[in-house]
Structures are given as C-alpha cells and as structure tokens.
Amino acid sequence: MVKTADALNKAVQTTILKIGKYLTFTLAKEEYGIGILKVKEIIGMMPITSVPRTPAFVKGVINLRGKVIPVIDLRTKFEMASIPYTERTCIIVVEIDSERDMVLIGIVVDAVSEVLNIQEEQIEATPVFGAKLNTDYILGMAKVDGKVKILLNIDKVLSNEEISAVETVAK
C-alpha cells in the first residue's frame, strides 16, 4: 500500500515536473500527450452503450473485461467537430486520481501515435489565450521535431467536478 502510494506520488511529481515519457495521440490535426504512467492500456473501438442524461462528451460505458467503465470522447470534450469512428480510432484507458481511489476512464481519440521522451528544454509554458480557452488542464507545450504536442493533465481534463458541473446544467 505504502509503496504503491509512494510510486504514484512520484508519478504525479514527474507529471508536475513535466519531464518524462508521454503517450501521444491525434485529435483532428493536433497532437496531444498524456503522461505514460496514467495510461493503463489502449484498446480498439468497441460497442459503447450510451448513457442518457449525461453531458454530450460522455459517450457511454463499455465492458472492459467484466468492469463497466465510462468512455469520454475527447473531440466532443474539446468542442471539436465529431467524425465517424474509423479503424484507427482508439480508446485509451487512463487511471484518474479521484478523491480517494483510482478510477478507470476510457477516452476516445482519433489515433494513437507513439511514446515520446520529453526533456525539460523541449517544454514551453502554456500561453495565455484569454477567456476563450480554459488552459487549466494543459501542462505545457512540447516542441518535438518542429511539431507542437499539447501535454494534458488528464486528471484535470476528466475531473469529477467538471463532469458533475456539466451534469447539473444538463438537468
């Protein structure tokens, strides 16, 4: 118990320090990265059961080897135009730090690219975009081979409060 907690603390620490390995994926033409320690597995698209009366970005729930986990469409979440799912569409299963325990959530992305080792000098602080874009959940921007990868703090993207807040509006 203590050891896993320690390990996780370290993981969070590295995420905060922003240096380390990231799993990158594409959404439309943009590239995003999630800290590798947050990722549990990557699965292909599977039938999703939609759950009524939830925010639009909640695609529904899937059966992950006997466990029901919610799936979130990151395109919808980031208010991008949704496209039909293709063969490359993936669900990345991530482990989210909830108040007490770890929660598994699937996120739908256009395609998974690669795992990148990102150094400190590659990272730039998130620019301020003003009111039109909430950048709370962006850790920073990484420049790799002339391209920009947006590093996400996935805990914040999928924070419980956010989902619940939208939920209340939906009601």
Next chain:
Amino acid sequence: MLYESIKTLVDQFSCELVMADPADSNSLSGLLPFLKQIHSNCTKLSLTAQANKILEIRNLIRTMLQEGSQNRDGAMVALGDLVSALSISVKGLEEPGALMERAPDKKTEQTSNANNDYFVKLEENLERFSLRISRFCPGELPDLGAILNELESLVEVSKAVEPDTFYKICIACQEYAENMGLENIYNTRPIEEGLILLKSILSHLKREEAFIFDYSDVLALLKIEFMEEQEKKIPQAQTPVIRTEPEKISDDDMEILIDFVSEAFENLENIEVNLIDLEQDPSSKEIINDIFRSFHTIKGVSGFLSLGKINTLAHSTENLLDSARSGQFLINAIATDAILESVDTLKNLVDRVSQGTHTGIMVPDDDIDVNGLRDKLQALQVSLIKQDKEPLGAILIKKKEVDQASLDQALEIQKTRPGKRIGEILVEEKKVQPRQVASALMEQSASKRKVDTQVKVSTQKLDDLVDYAGELVIAQSMLRQKTLHDPSLNQNVAHLGQIVTNMQNIAMSMRMIPIKATFMKMIRLVRDLAKKSGKDVNLDMFGEDTEIDRNVVDALYEPMVHMIRNSVDHGIEAPPDRLSQGKPSQGEILLRAYHKGGHIIIEIEDDGKGLDRDKIIEKAKSIGLTTGGEQMTDAQVYDFILHPGFSTAKEITDVSGRGVGMDVVKDGIEKFRGHLSIASKKGKGTKFTISLPLTLAIIDGMLVRVDNQRYVIPTISIQKAFKPGNEDCFTVEGKAEMVKDRGSLVPVIRLNEIYESSKGKKPIQEGLVVVVESKDEKRALLIDELLGKDEYVIKSLGKNLEDVEGIAGGAILADGRVGLILDIHGIFSIVSKA
C-alpha cells in the same frame, strides 16, 4: 485434623508413585519431599508404626537411586507393596487419635482455646501451601492461582491472630505471588523463605512465646524482587510521559501498525460475538478458545509493537480466559461484563493507534487507564476459580430427564458415599438412562459449535473474481453459439458451462455472510441502552443465520443502531408505566431477518408505546410539511418522521431525540436500493421493516428494448407487462397519456422521450407497456420489445456517472455489451420534474 492431611498426603504419594517412571531418577527423587512431610506429620502425632514404614520406603527409594537404573522394576513392586500397607494403616487411624490429639491441648492451653483453632487451621493451610509451592511449575497460571488461593485463606485466618507479624508476612507473600503472575517472575525462593518464616512463627505462637527474631530480611527479599520488577516496569510505563514530543511512526512500522489495527478490530468484534454466544453456552470450550485466541493474537502483536497498555490489558484478560479454558470456572455474567469492558478499552486504545496511522504521529493514550481494569480482572480470576462449573444435576433437570426430588435423593446418597459421581448414582437408582447422563455430560463439557477455518481475502480480489466469472459465462455462451452445429464439441461446451455456472455461484456466495454478527452487536447495544435508561428490555432474534451480502451488512449497521436506540429510548416505556398499562414490565424488542423475493427483510419490532399519529401530524403542520387538510394514510403520516429535523421527543437525551436519525436511516437504506416502512399501533408498539436487496451485486431483471437501446427493469418493481388495445388507451387534453390496467388508470411514461433516444410519438398500441410500481405509485413504461428475463450482475458506471438520475447501474448482457439498469423511482422523479 493432621490425620486428614496425612491421609491426603499418602493418597497423593501413591498417585505420584504410580505416575513415576522407574527409569527416571528425577521423578523418583521427586517423591522424597512427600515422604518427608508425611514423616514429620506422623512423628508429630507420635504414630511410630507409620513413621517407620515411611522411613522404610524412603530407604528403598534411596537405594534404588544409588544402584542406578538396573533392576528397578522389582524394587518398584516392593515399593508398591509398602505404600499400600502404609495407606491401609493410615486409613485405619480413626477418631481416637484425634481425641488424643485434642485432649492434651485442652489441658495445657485452656486459655487459648480459640487461638488453638486458628493454629490448627493455619497449620493446615501452611501445609497445603507448601505442597502447592513444591509443585509449582513456572509459567503455569493455574498453579499460581492455587497458591494465591491458599495465601488468601491464610490472610483471612491470620487477620485475627495477634501479634500481626504472621498476617504481615502473609500479605507480603500474597503481593509477591500476585506479581509473579503479572510480571512473569518464576523465582519462588522468596515465597519459600516466607513459608519457613511463617512456620516458625506459628510454632512460636503455639508455645505462646513471642517471636523475637529479625525477619526483616525475608520481608525485604519479598519486597525487593517485587520492587525490582516495578523498577523495570516504571521506565516502560513512563516513556510516553517523558516523550512529550509526539512520536513519529516510521514507514516500516506504519505498515505493521495498519495491519495490526485492522486485525485487532476484527479480533475484538469476533470476541464480542463470541461472548454473546458464550452467554448462551457458558461451558463451550470451543468458544472460550476462540475468544482466548483473539486476545492472544492482540497480546502477541501489541507486545511486539511495544503498545504497552494494549498488551497489559489483553494479557490479563487472556489470563482470566485461560483459567476458564482449563475448566476452573465458568464465565458468568460478571466475567462477561468485565471482558466486555476490557474489549471497550482495547477498542479505544486501538482507535488511538489507528488515528496515529492516519496522521503518521503516535497519538498518546495516557488518559486511558488500564491498571484498574487489570486489577479487576485479576481479582475476578481469583474469586471465580473458587466457583465450580454448572452441576450435572442442574443440566439434567433443565433437560427434564430427572426431577428435583430424585436429584435431591441422589445428592443425599452422594453425601454418604463420597467419591461417587452424581451421574453414577442416578443411573444406579434407575432414575435416568446412562445414555441421558452421557448426553448431559456432553453438554456439560462438550463443544456445540464447529469453527470453520477461514482465510482472509481482500475484497478487491473477490470482486475481480466475480467479474471474471461473469466474463467467463459470457465467453462460454458465445462459444456455445458457434459450436451449435458440432454435437461433440457442443457437449464439451455444455460441460464447461456447468462448471462456469458453479464457479460463478461460489464466487457470488463468497461475498455472503450471515447477519448474525450484526444482530449480536445489537444485543450489546440494547443491554447498554437499557442499563442507561433504567428500563428492562429483552431482545429476541430470529433468522440470524440469514445470509446477506457483506456490503449490505455494513449498510445495515448504522440504521439498525439508530432504530434500536429509538425503540429503547422512545418506544419502550419505563417499567412502572408498562405495568400500569397491563404490559409485562420487561420490554420486548424483536429482530427478525428473512429472505423474501430477492430481498432481505429485517424487522425491528418493539412492544412500546407506538407512534402518536396526532402528534406527528401536529408537528408536521408546525414545520410546514402538511396543511393537515388532506386525508392521509397511516403510512404517509409515519413517513413524516423520516424527514430531516423531525422529532416529537419533548426532551433531548444523550441517546436520541435530536431529530437527526430517522432521515439518516432512510437515506442510508435507500442508498442501497432498500426501502423502509413503518407500522405502528398506539400503545401496542412499532415495527420498522427494512427491505434491502439480498446482494448489491445481483438483480433480477427484465431486459427490454427501446429503439436501439436495451434496458434492464428490476423485476421487483414490475407489476405486469401487456400489449394495450385501442380500448385501453386514453389521453388527457391530448397530451397526458394513460392506459387502463385492471380497471385503474395508469399514466404512461415514454422511455424514448425521457432518454432522448428518438423523437416522435408512435401510438401506444404499437408498443408494449410495462406497469411498474415504486413507493405505492404506478406508472406504465412504454417499450418496444421484451427481450427476456435474467439475473444481472450490477456494475457501477464509475464514480463520475453513478449519480445519473433514472439509472441504477450497468449490467453486462449476454453478448458482452453493457445494458443499463433502470432506477424506477428516479424515472418517476424525472417525469414529475418535467
């Protein structure tokens, strides 16, 4: 009097002789001290014949020892002969001898006749005492207990003896012996010194001479040993005080401490349950053993973790139980109370440790006193040892095998023929069959309970197992679809299916535990509450073996505590009030558990004063819950008490009455898809009925299709499903739709509308309606198709989605996809809001 002691000594000696191993020199030399004692007694009474015999025996043993281990068998036979001759001659000693002994006493010490009696008693006591010491086996508490007993009677008798030297030394010895038990001192030398001293004082007293010798060295010896131990103890006890700086717990310790806390709590709970069991069956060795083991574990681990107070308390309780375990006495109500008290204190102490593990800093426990309790337990142990176990006769009478008259008769016979057992006499007198005695004897000492060996498994693993078992079922059914065309393969798959189903059942049942443990806690609660409120309350239980999901058990505990409190505090009247109403003075609370239609029903019923309908309405009006104008059913009125802040109690007691409670109870139960209903009759009593799903994991449901979505409707809320005809459908103002069901009109809910799966209204007649009920409200759900009925394992949709209105959870369907389980009550409230 000395004759008696000679007789017992000789008896004991012959016993020892039989037990002695001729090849073992130690066991032979162990016999010599006996001989010495008998000899000295005999010479005192000038029984020269017997004394000579004893010398003969002693010489024989000595030669045996000197000659080595050869040819001892022959010598043993000779020895046996000598001993039997001795015992016959000793038995031949009769009263004349005793008279002879007393006569000279009377002449010479007429003035100190009263004292003389004391001396005889003291002498006897001392003899027994020295015997006990010589047989003392270090570490054996029963032995020590016996020594303490002797010392206590010595103290009792010597109290009146002047001067008080004798008394003082007795007290010192007693203190020392007590410390031997507490501190695990095995050195008996100080006590032996004390014994010699006591003997010489006694002889001085007898001769009416003042005892002028300095005995302070012996007293010092007794005290020093004890002081040393105390000194050793003091730094330990005071460390927490010195350490004003809070002690930080290291990571290594943390892990052990966390384990210890959970284990200790589990053990303590186990003890409580077992104690209640023990009350029903005080002679059960198994139960005592179980309790003993639990204390033993706590003691062991706490010692290792240097949790001093926990260790001390667990240790002394363990000692008490150990004596009970060795059959020296039965745990009676006083002992049970003391043990419970110790459990409570231990809980407090463990709680401190648990707080410490949360904060990472040891929480001091200086304010919790364990010494008083420890002394109490010790005193209890000593006093209980004197008592005996439940007499066989009592058991026989209880079982109606024999009546009081014949038992008394048998007891009379027993007096004239000592050594005969009461059972034997009863059988000889043809009062009972040997079989009956045997069964009563079994009851007297046998174990009635079988203790299963158990392993601890983390709930996470258990849940995973259930998940995988469910997946296995799905995988198997898919395989089956594909192998239908191949008969031989199909057979194998069917076999596999059977195994998988069994496995799933076992996995499910692993989560089930009997509700007994929760009920037992209520006994404790009622007992405490009744004592506090001065009422006499009896708790009866039925169906405590009913099995229930362990999560549900946790859910049940708090609500039950609240309701029991209410029943004792508000429901049951004080004894005088009860009597004046023609009720028995003892109040009755009934706990009942049973299965009914996939639910576990728990009833808490009291025969108290019941709910006052008028008072509740009045109160409801005053806080604006009702205008009082409408007609209300009893159930509706009683439901008011489930509102937050609703209390009709005039006074707030520390037990209940603050108006928090019943709403918490209701919330707690409803969170677990349960239901609480109240029935009451003024003056007769109140009955709370909790209905909870048997397991939180499985639901019986009907699978239905609405557009392309599949939903599971819990069978328990379904009344009927039918295809409505034209004549069954009605509308109000063209909008609100209703169907006719057995003559009553039921509003229709279109699931596709509230779940926005499709737009547009197709006529009701084209679909099916399912009439569902929740909380006495009926609605008809419009669906497209009924797909079947099955049991579904309920899965949470994850933390983020668990509060979605109208959805109780997800279920994995036969094709491996997720279906949603409808929450009927939630759907009703969606509709009523829209």
